[in-house]
Every structure is written in C-alpha cells, then in structure tokens.
Amino acid sequence: MTDAGKNLTADSVEGMVRLSVLLPMPFAGPLDYLYAAPVSEGSILRVPLGPREVTGVVWPAADTKRPSAPDKSDRTVSVEKLKPVAGRVDMPPLTPDLCRFVDWVAAYTLTSRGRVLRMILSVPAALEPPPVQRIFAPGRERPARLTPARARVLDAIAAQGPLSARAAAEAAGVSESVVRGLAKAGALTMREVSADAPYPLPDPTRPGPALSDEQAAAAAAVCGAVTAGEYAVFLLDGVTGSGKTEVYFEAVAAALSRDDETQILVLVPEIALTSQWLDRFEARFGARPVVWHSDVGQAARRRAWAATARGSARVIVGARSALFLPFRKLGLIVVDEEHDPSFKQEDGVLYHARDMAVLRASLGGCPIVLASATPSLETAVNADAGRYRRLRLTARHGGAALPDIRAVDMRRDPPPPGRWIAPPLEADMRDTLARGEQVMLFLNRRGYAPLTLCRTCGHRLECPHCSAWMVEHRFQRRMQCHHCGHSGPVPPACPSCGAEDSLVACGPGVERLFEEVGARFPEARIAVMTSDTLDHPSETARFVADIAAGNVDIVIGTQIVTKGYHFPQLTLVGVIDADLGLRGGDLRAGERTYQQLTQVAGRAGRAARPGRVFLQTYDPAHPVVDALVKGDGARFMALEEDGRRRHAMPPFGRLVALILSGRDESAVIETGRRLAATAPSGQTPGGEAVQVLGPAPAPLARLRGYYRVRLLLHQRGLGRVQALMRDWLKRSEPVKGVTVKVDIDPYSFL
Ligand SMILES: Nc1ncnc2c1ncn2[C@@H]1O[C@H](COP(=O)(O)OP(=O)(O)OP(=O)(O)O)[C@@H](O)[C@H]1O
Numbered sequence: 182m183t184d185a186g187k188n189l190t191a192d193s194v195e196g197m198v199r200l201s202v203l204l205p206m207p208f209a210g211p212l213d214y215l216y217a218a219p220v221s222e223g224s225i226l227r228v229p230l231g232p233r234e235v236t237g238v239v240w241p242a243a244d245t246k247r248p249s250a251p252d253k254s255d256r257t258v259s260v261e262k263l264k265p266v267a268g269r270v271d272m273p274p275l276t277p278d279l280c281r282f283v284d285w286v287a288a289y290t291l292t293s294r295g296r297v298l299r300m301i302l303s304v305p306a307a308l309e310p311p312p313v314q315r316i317f318a319p320g321r322e323r324p325a326r327l328t329p330a331r332a333r334v335l336d337a338i339a340a341q342g343p344l345s346a347r348a349a350a351e352a353a354g355v356s357e358s359v360v361r362g363l364a365k366a367g368a369l370t371m372r373e374v375s376a377d378a379p380y381p382l383p384d385p386t387r388p389g390p391a392l393s394d395e396q397a398a399a400a401a402a403v404c405g406a407v408t409a410g411e412y413a414v415f416l417l418d419g420v421t422g423s424g425k426t427e428v429y430f431e432a433v434a435a436a437l438s439r440d441d442e443t444q445i446l447v448l449v450p451e452i453a454l455t456s457q458w459l460d461r462f463e464a465r466f467g468a469r470p471v472v473w474h475s476d477v478g479q480a481a482r483r484r485a486w487a488a489t490a491r492g493s494a495r496v497i498v499g500a501r502s503a504l505f506l507p508f509r510k511l512g513l514i515v516v517d518e519e520h521d522p523s524f525k526q527e528d529g530v531l532y533h534a535r536d537m538a539v540l541r542a543s544l545g546g547c548p549i550v551l552a553s554a555t556p557s558l559e560t561a562v563n564a565d566a567g568r569y570r571r572l573r574l575t576a577r578h579g580g581a582a583l584p585d586i587r588a589v590d591m592r593r594d595p596p597p598p599g600r601w602i603a604p605p606l607e608a609d610m611r612d613t614l615a616r617g618e619q620v621m622l623f624l625n626r627r628g629y630a631p632l633t634l635c636r637t638c639g640h641r642l643e644c645p646h647c648s649a650w651m652v653e654h655r656f657q658r659r660m661q662c663h664h665c666g667h668s669g670p671v672p673p674a675c676p677s678c679g680a681e682d683s684l685v686a687c688g689p690g691v692e693r694l695f696e697e698v699g700a701r702f703p704e705a706r707i708a709v710m711t712s713d714t715l716d717h718p719s720e721t722a723r724f725v726a727d728i729a730a731g732n733v734d735i736v737i738g739t740q741i742v743t744k745g746y747h748f749p750q751l752t753l754v755g756v757i758d759a760d761l762g763l764r765g766g767d768l769r770a771g772e773r774t775y776q777q778l779t780q781v782a783g784r785a786g787r788a789a790r791p792g793r794v795f796l797q798t799y800d801p802a803h804p805v806v807d808a809l810v811k812g813d814g815a816r817f818m819a820l821e822e823d824g825r826r827r828h829a830m831p832p833f834g835r836l837v838a839l840i841l842s843g844r845d846e847s848a849v850i851e852t853g854r855r856l857a858a859t860a861p862s863g864q865t866p867g868g869e870a871v872q873v874l875g876p877a878p879a880p881l882a883r884l885r886g887y888y889r890v891r892l893l894l895h896q897r898g899l900g901r902v903q904a905l906m907r908d909w910l911k912r913s914e915p916v917k918g919v920t921v922k923v924d925i926d927p928y929s930f931l
Pocket residue numbers: 390391392393396419420421422423424425426427428553554578744745746747783
C-alpha cells in the first residue's frame with residue numbers, strides 16, 4: 182500500500198497536508214496533524230499528544246447518513262498550531278468499511294469513536310515490527326572437532342531443517358552453547374526470521390460430508406450469497422443436532438474458494454469455543470482456524486491481530502470481541518448460537534455482538550449466517566418480516582430422534598429432605614447406567630450451596646462489597662462472591678452471634694449435587710463441569726475427550742455443558758431445577774429459559790440411541806415447561822411475541838437503561854433525581870410514546886462497594902432513541918463521583 186491512496190482526506194497546507202486523525206481514546210473526535218504527503222484513509226500513524234507519542238488512524242470525513250454524534254471539531258485550529266505526524270506504522274490501513282463501522286457503533290451505543298477505535302487497536306504490540314528469531318542452518322565448513330554432541334546437533338538440523346538454538350539443543354539433547362559453538366566454527370550459519378510462522382491454510386477442496394436434501398438446500402442458499410459477495414442475512418434455524426455446523430462449514434469452504442484473500446469470521450459464545458469445535462474444523466479443512474478469545478495469550482493475540490490485518494489469517498473463530506478485528510477482506514460472518522446472552526458485552530462499550538455483526542456485514546457487503554436451534558425473538562421477528570432469510574433444518578442428522586422430554590412434578594414426587602434428585606429421575610439414571618449409557622445433570626449454580634445461614638440467629642453470609650450472598654465452594658473450602666470475586670475461608674462460627682457449628686448450607690449447587698450422586702451411585706464415574714473446575718482450555722479439552730470416550734458415567738454441570746457438545750453415548754439429561762431461570766421475572770426470563778433448556782436437552786440422544794430429558798419443576802403448567810414437554814417451541818415463541826407486542830417491548834419497542842454508580846450513596850440517589858427531573862416524556866417527534874421508569878435501586882444495589890441505581894427508558898416503537906438520549910443526558914449533570922452508564926437495548930437488568 183502506497184501513500185498515494187485515492188481517498189485523500191487532507192487539505193494542502195504549504196506543502197504539508199492536514200490529516201484528521203482519530204486516537205483510540207475516550208475524547209470526542211479526531212484531531213488534526215500535519216504530514217508531508219497525502220495518506221490513505223485508515224492508515225495507522227504515530228502522532229504526538231502532549232509529551233507522549235500515541236497511535237492514531239487517519240479518519241474519513243463523517244458519513245452523512247449515519248446517526249451523527251456531535252463531535253468537537255478540530256477544523257478551527259489554525260495550521261501553525263498543528264503538530265506534525267511522528268511516523269507511519271507498517272501495517273495496511275484499516276478498510277473504509279471498518280472505519281464506518283467504528284462511526285456507527287459509537288453513534289449507536291452513545292460512546293465516543295475513540296473508545297470504539299480502542300477496541301479495534303486492541304493489541305498495541307501488533308503494531309510493532311514482528312519479533313525475530315535466530316535460526317541455524319548447515320554452514321559450509323566441517324567442524325575440525327566433531328564431538329558426539331556436535332554431531333547430534335548437525336544431524337538434528339539436517340533432518341528437521343533450520344532450527345532455533347533452543348530447538349536444536351533440545352532435539353540433540355545438548356546445551357545451546359554447543360549450537361553456538363558450531364556457528365562460530367562456521368559449521369552452522371545463523372539468520373534472522375520472523376518469529377511468527379504463517380498460519381496453516383484451511384483447505385476448502387477437501388470433501389465435506391454428503392449433505393441431506395435440507396442441509397444441501399440451506400448450504401446452497403448461503404454459498405450463493407458468498408460467491409456473489411453480497412450482503413444478506415440468513416437465519417439457520419435447525420433443531421439441535423441437525424447439522425447447522427456442517428451447513429455453515431460449506432459456506433466457509435465457498436468463501437475460502439473465492440480467492441486467496443477472502444476472510445471468514447465465526448463468532449461463538451466464549452464457552453462454546455471448545456476443543457470439539459476446533460477438532461471438527463480441523464478434520465474438515467485440514468488446519469486449525471485462528472482463535473481469538475479472552476484466554477488467548479499476548480503473543481498469540483499479537484500474531485492473530487497482525488495476520489488478520491495483513492490478510493494472511495483466513496478463518497478466525499472467536500468470542501464477541503473478534504468482531505473488532507481489522508479484517509482486510511471479510512467475505513462471510515457466522516454467528517453460531519445467535520440467541521446466546523453472552524454476545525451482549527456488559528462492560529466498557531455496551532454492544533450486542535450479534536446485532537453489530539449484522540451491521541458490520543451490511544457495511545462490508547458480505548453475507549452473514551445467524552445459526553441457532555432456538556432463535557432469539559429479535560431474529561425470528563426479522564425473519565418473519567422478510568428482512569432475514571430463514572433456512573430450516575427440521576430433522577436431526579442420520580435419523581436420530583429428538584429426545585423425549587417430560588416434567589417431574591416436584592410437588593407429587595419430591596426427593597427426600599436434603600436431597601435434590603427426585604425418584605423418577607433417579608430410577609431412570611439407574612436404568613441408563615445399567616445399559617452402559619451416560620447421564621448429564623444440569624444445575625446452573627456453581628459451588629456447594631447458594632446460601633449459608635446461621636441456624637441460631639438467622640444471619641446470612643453476605644459479601645461485604647455487594648448485595649449478594651457468599652457462595653460456599655466446598656471443593657476449595659472457601660466462601661466466594663460470584664459478583665466481585667471476593668473470597669475467604671469458611672468461618673468456623675457465625676460471624677454475627679458466634680454460635681459454633683451453626684452455619685447451614687441452603688439449596689443445591691453442583692458440588693452438593695456431586696455429593697448426592699456420589700452417595701447414591703457409588704460405582705459411577707462422575708465429572709463436574711463448571712468454570713471452576715475447567716479454568717483452562719486444555720483442561721476442558723481433556724475433560725470433554727474423556728466424556729466422549731465413555732470414561733465418565735455421570736456429568737454434572739452448569740451452563741458450560743449446554744453448548745454444542747456432542748457426546749454420542751449420552752442418552753439421559755436431568756434438569757435439577759427447571760424453574761431456576763424463571764424467577765426474577767426479567768423481560769427475557771421465559772425466552773432465555775426455553776432456549777437454555779432446549780440446548781441442554783439437545784445433548785441427549787444425538788447418535789444411535791434415543792434420548793430422554795427430565796425437567797424437575799414445581800410448576801409443570803408453566804408455558805416454558807409445557808412447550809418443552811410438548812415439543813412446541815413455535816407456540817411458546819408466538820405467545821412470547823404476542824406479549825411483547827402488546828406491551829411494545831423489544832423487539833417491538835425500545836429500552837435504554839441508565840445505570841448510575843458511585844461510592845457515595847446519596848450522590849448516586851441525587852444523580853437519579855436529577856435525571857428523573859429532566860427525563861423525556863410524552864411523544865417523540867416520530868410520534869412514539871416514551872416513558873422513564875425509576876430511579877430505583879438496582880437489584881444488585883451494591884456491587885464492588887459501589888451503590889447502584891437504575892432508570893429505564895421505554896419507547897413504544899422502533900424509532901431511533903439516540904438523539905433523545907443525548908439531549909436528556911446533556912440536560913442533567915451527574916453529581917461528581919457518579920458514573921452514568923448508558924445501555925442501549927439492555928439484556929441485563931441487575
Ligand atoms: N450430512 C452429514 N453427514 C455426516 N454427519 C453429519 C451430517 N450432518 C450432521 N452430521 C453430524 O451430526 C452431528 C450433529 O451435527 P452438528 O453438530 O453440525 O449439529 P448442530 O445443528 O450444529 O447441533 P447443535 O445446535 O445441537 O450444536 C455431528 O456429529 C455432525 O458431524
């Protein structure tokens with residue numbers, strides 16, 4: 182890429198050009214700098230800022246169509262005051278559609294463009310020249326003295342090709358000084374190469390499985406759009422185990438086959454990014470994709486970022502932040518498990534990765550596939566309206582039946598006191614194990630018990646920093662707050678009344694369930710899968726391989742087990758508390774519980790033998806339970822849709838949450854009062870009714886020592902709310918020390 186790009190953004194100023202440069206920092210708009218020559222938009226530069234030198238990007242003029250955020254313009258600064266650019270970074274410019282994406286995300290989420298750019302330039306080290314590595318190859322001289330150690334080094338390099346000193350020493354079982362000695366003697370030559378080996382290329386010409394008619398039709402539709410290179414949104418709506426992954430792999434193959442440059446992004450919920458998925462990809466394409474998520478180390482991040490920017494990384498699979506990677510030529514996006522709540526980012530810039538992925542596809546002109554067995558209502562409504570194209574897979578692959586789901590009425594068939602598995606589930610567990618098949622028990626609660634209280638005085642163990650109970654983790658012998666991570670030893674006596682041996686655990690967590698299962702099935706091999714026991718991907722891989730190989734009889738897990746696993750011998754799923762997600766009554770509680778239980782039920786009977794699912798519930802008539810038992814998800818979603826439509830709730834209306842927090846409770850309350858006093862009400866210019874609810878203490882009224890208060894704006898219609906929100910926020914100053922977080926389209930109401 183040369184400087185003589187065609188998108189010049191600069192005015193000439195006495196031989197120097199004026200460039201508008203956006204910095205990855207929270208303040209409002211781009212700043213102007215001078216440079217000796219025009220530079221293409223998107224180019225990455227080093228510029229002075231006060232005493233520092235920082236990275237910035239030559240920014241295109243605002244897109245007139247975007248919902249514009251008023252920027253502090255820098256245009257008024259006179260030329261003499263502008264500083265020159267310090268230098269250019271050797272990296273291809275960000276593409277025009279990526280720059281526009283930053284503008285749109287910032288405008289939509291009501292944040293500054295600089296903060297969004299910071300999510301793109303997330304790996305500063307990737308902008309440095311790649312680290313080099315010294316490798317040693319055979320030289321011209323024969324060493325005068327050929328000791329056995331030296332001979333082994335020469336043999337290793339002759340066999341394996343050029344090696345680093347460390348690798349050669351390891352291969353020969355000698356110290357590195359032997360390698361260096363050979364180099365000094367001229368028997369080896371040293372050269373410097375980039376430490377980043379290129380990623381192996383996935384091969385799209387390898388044959389995939391023979392697809393069923395339904396699968397083939399779905400794949401053809403997506404491949405058509407991929408080959409045409411045009412924006413289209415597909416909803417791949419297929420029951421669990423129907424081969425959605427196989428279908429989108431075909432689209433990946435089509436995108437790879439287009440040319441040598443097209444890149445593909447697959448977004449998955451973080452915990453679904455499993456070794457099983459990666460193995461499947463590798464089996465299909467002969468190479469692993471580039472992986473991007475929070476557990477990827479610094480060196481791998483740097484390498485992945487740079488390779489994405491340079492275009493040499495072809496397939497990237499990642500959690501939501503992968504959406505902000507600097508692709509050169511994006512030709513396909515897949516969002517797997519599109520309904521998953523973890524696509525909503527709840528820290529920093531609050532965005533929904535699925536929605537922003539659709540935006541990115543539309544700006545970049547590429548197709549996007551949203552895949553799910555339980556599409557979100559948002560997506561389903563878009564599909565029904567014809568904005569998205571729905572592709573259905575109605576059957577499991579290879580004729581496997583969907584599992585038989587039944588409710589266990591806990592009022593009629595309760596487990597004995599202090600136990601959590603009801604008799605009908607226990608009986609089926611015995612039969613299943615006797616047949617040599619596997620059982621999965623699902624309980625979405627980490628730790629031993631959700632609550633510990635004192636039998637003598639009724640005191641409950643609470644987190645000192647949050648309005649939340651401390652959760653006992655018996656495996657680690659500690660109490661833990663699941664909101665802030667605060668932890669401490671299990672107290673020997675009640676901290677309130679001092680009574681000894683008086684603390685009792687209330688309710689079940691997975692660890693307690695483990696205890697019960699161990700006592701009732703002493704012969705069974707039991708594994709507990711939670712984020713506590715699987716804190717590293719390699720550990721998860723081992724666990725999963727063990728289960729798939731049949732070395733485990735009973736798997737007990739939290740939501741971590743619901744995502745995408747395929748265990749052929751697993752035929753029974755027991756949901757210990759099907760009502761758990763329905764309590765609390767947030768807007769999407771029913772929808773989310775339906776989705777989660779469908780996913781976990783979908784792990785049962787995926788291969789030759791049929792599956793059964795037991796839902797333990799105190800309310801078998803609840804519409805969610807009823808829909809699962811009758812296999813009538815469509816009716817449940819229709820009901821849900823009716824309710825939302827009637828109340829003009831998303832996706833038929835809009836919500837914006839304001840979350841106020843600060844150390845001083847009265848300052849937080851006062852800020853809430855001010856915001857309420859200036860709140861919009863009545864009708865928007867578009868004629869949609871708006872109403873502001875609150876301020877009210879957040880359900881998590883204290884978090885990490887901060888007091889929290891919430892307000893909720895509800896607009897009965899889908900007009901844009903951003904301008905209204907900006908005006909409102911401008912009208913009232915928060916009290917000093919109070920932060921106001923704006924959450925457009927909130928998913929969490931805590
Ligand atoms: N056409 C096919 N030929 C051979 N195997 C297939 C085919 N389609 C699907 N399978 C296999 O069936 C199993 C289920 O498929 P897959 O995991 O793609 O389904 P899914 O719809 O993504 O499932 P879920 O939503 O439950 O995660 C996998 O082991 C997959 O390899």
